[in-house]
Amino acid sequence: MDTRRDDIDTLRGLACVLLVALHVIGEEPAHGLGVPMNHPLEILGTLTFHLRMPLFAVLAGFVYALRPVSRGGLASFMGGKARRLVIPMAFAATLFWVMNMATGGAFSVPLAQMWEIYLFPYAQFWFIHAVILCLAAISLLDLALPRRPLAAAVIMAGAGAALFLSPAARGVDFLSLDLTLYLVPFFAGGVIMARLPQRVMDRLVLPLAAAGAISFAIFTAATLLDPDLEHVRRAPFSLVAGLTIGLALLALKPRVSALAWIGRYSFTVYLYHLIVAKVFHRAYAIAGAPEPYTAALVGTAIAILLPIALHWAVMRAGGPLPGLVLGLKPLKRGESADKANRLPPAPAATPAE
Template structure:
């Protein structure tokens, strides 16, 4: 993947988002991953990035999309590409993940539904993001095809609607991860806006607001994590918006150039798809060998979750069928 914009180290930023994601799934939620205590340092550190991690991924997706947005009359081609890129790997990886999860209970937690068909219709494991991102691309693609986001004046009502959906959409069944799509849509649109209306976002006062919002959001979130205030901060909150948007804008501005992070970022999609297979395998292997030190398990599983998918991608691209089926590339 070529660097997206000479002004910003976007590929490196995507690499950072990958590291945060793999670290989170390495530690896991209670009942999965490393099975560390709720008050452990590992869970605290991964929890500290809870409101930044996926918004950052989605912001980057919006920023990259804005380089080649949908044009009038091109929706069919656009959706065809998104089906290949997102939905085909979603079906294949979800199927394999489910079969492994049910064959080896505990290796990936205990969230597998009894009926297999549910993994394709409802939110499942980490693969919910592909469902949500497809819905986001669909909404933004249609809006762009009709010119509804082309200018700041046209963009503002669309962004306001996205903010309304952020707070309003919270279904109990959550078909096709619609709740998460609504939660992440404003972050995607922010990425689009930063690229599309670059002159506005290069103004010093705009950039100054981002770290201020991030600092305030993080302070409130940290107070919640440390039980200094009797509230829990979830994704559907103003604090989450401040952390997600402020974090994305601030990190975009300050992310340095790095060969290592660029390499990780170039493999970000494969890492997202396959990292859990390798983090679980490394963790289980270490435990079987008697190595149970938290730091060793964390570092080894994290490294496996980054390197393993890179190997999968390198092998997959050697054949046309595997390139399409396993990593969604033409």
């Protein structure tokens, strides 16, 4: 029986599309398609600031809560996460580094400092550091409070919010600690959403949707009124907006088949889209940098579809490649290449603590 969660896959797909589009367009005029500051495409990328990484973190927390650590299983749990996340991250980061060194790209790192790409923020791969550290934190809390899973998540959320707003680890790049503290409250929020009683969740849908809409409207108005406004990750409004928007989307359980299909390959797209985007940027420059709107659509589609094609090819190839490139086990006879990240179906009800 297919146990995919179309609502979770839809949100994964949405987060993927937003992130890939940002990287295709470019975060600065010197990157991507080279659109100037305050260009409509640049503003569009800015408007998704509180949607992209907070939503990824909310989903990571929610998915953890569906398959939490078991008593006495911390080592095997974290070992499994290392195989699923760290090994393919290291492979993809190495491949991205080789490409940049060969082409003189912006992410070139001298050979003597190459080891830094695995331990410090490097392109989009810092998110894997953050997820691993969040998983370790919530696992320890769950093991310490085995009968109080919701309390464990609330403690993580409270501590995470305090650290988010504090001076702690600001500017600390080792294991992406600064960026990890940016994501902890959102990750914990996802865990809480998975552990709340269903009757409470049902009552929260409209308030969360309203709060998320208000946050997005305020951010949109501020951005349009002052396109040069600096957006800071670890700031009070970023905390409120990231939580309300991310949790509202999770509560609404949207289902869009095209996004859900992309979401089934979200980790592969996340790892490898920037390699494709960089090649597309070279082709765009060679073509004389034509009209950017069509280029943004075409580039985003290509940077999503080629990693998915890679996923299929690697899974069909079998052997050690799925584990190395994707963090997955080889397919068994009769299985399809989109088998990764299967989730349990949504529970009819969640008992109160």
